[in-house]
Amino acid sequence: MEERATAFRQRKLSSLVYDDDEVEELWAAVDSGNFGQVRKLSRGELELDRVYGDRAFNFLWQAGFKNHLDIVRELIRAGADVNWRQPSTGDTLLMFAVKMQKEELVCTLLEECDPPSDVNLPNSCFEIPLHAAVDAGNVDLMQILLQSRAKINFKNVDGDTPLHYAVKHDNKEIASILLDSGCRSDIANDKGQTCLHLAAMGNNMDLVQLLVKAGCDANARDKAKKFPQDYATDQAIVDYLDMQPAMD
Known part of the structure; x- marks a missing residue:
């Protein structure tokens, strides 16, 4: 078709x-x-x-x-x-629809058009619509995109995955959904930071514990040679991460 x-x-x-x-x-x-x-x-x-x-x-x-x-x-x-890109941003109409949180338009582009919109076509910042849905904190749109086979571990221009976005926004609900949907917790961005580095940086114990349980290494160093706990100012988080065993 x-x-x-x-x-x-x-x-x-x-x-x-x-x-x-x-x-x-x-x-x-x-x-x-x-x-x-x-x-x-x-x-x-x-x-x-x-x-x-x-x-x-x-x-x-x-x-x-x-x-x-x-x-x-x-x-x-x-x-x-259907995949025409706006000249200044590289956004497709699907990306625009997600950013504007137009759920009906998103569904139309993915389910009712021939051909459908490419759910994994990145813009000029190398973001795909899944990044935008997570950035907006819109669970419904995120689920629609995941059902349409959005690449859950796709990296943007800075190496951030959708899970990095969720952690930066302190959004445990979305982070949990992404992890349950098969998102890898150990991917590092261009600074060498995993999502656990970001959760520790934000002093978010709930996210720290969620990521550790998902297999994120508490002993991974970023490019600045820092462990996740080096970024935390909450002593409880520092102590919790210090207790985690080294991963093979």
């Missing part, structure tokens, strides 16, 4: 036109939610992925921004690239 959609876009690209009047007419139809007019104009020879307007959106993004889900589906059927 994805190959068919790609071939359709390639056929359209060979005969693109840039009729400003039709572009403005299609933009107005998308903006107002005029499905019939969108269907008529999008089946012509306009470039559907053309950037338009002050926000540097294309037609598909504008439809998503306005929550016109029927138009989102129609534009993708007509050949709009």
Whole structure:
């Protein structure tokens, strides 16, 4: 199905036109939610992925921004690239939808579009939508993305996984879900810090204990040669980590 959609876009690209009047007419139809007019104009020879307007959106993004889900589906059927990336951020519409916490749009892009949005396509910061869902603390969106096979251990440009994000936000609930879903607790970021370093840094005993029970090494040094307990100012955390045996 994805190959068919790609071939359709390639056929359209060979005969693109840039009729400003039709572009403005299609933009107005998308903006107002005029499905019939969108269907008529999008089946012509306009470039559907053309950037338009002050926000540097294309037609598909504008439809998503306005929550016109029927138009989102129609534009993708007509050949709009569901994985088109916003020039300045590299975000796909799926990433934008997650950041804006538009759950219906997320479900539409993943479950109702042909082809569906790529759940693991990173932006310019090498974040995938799962990072954004965890960053927002949105459990429902995180679960939807995990069910769509989001890469749970994906690293961003700084080497942080979604679990690093959860720990930075002191979010034990999300950290627990990620660990139960198969997330590795021992991955170090570009500073050599595991999530246990971050939990100790935040003096969060609940997260420290959760990560130790998940197998995170209390004796792992980061690139500054520091153990997790070296960052803690809570003596109870220091004592707890000092008692942990060395891991093989």
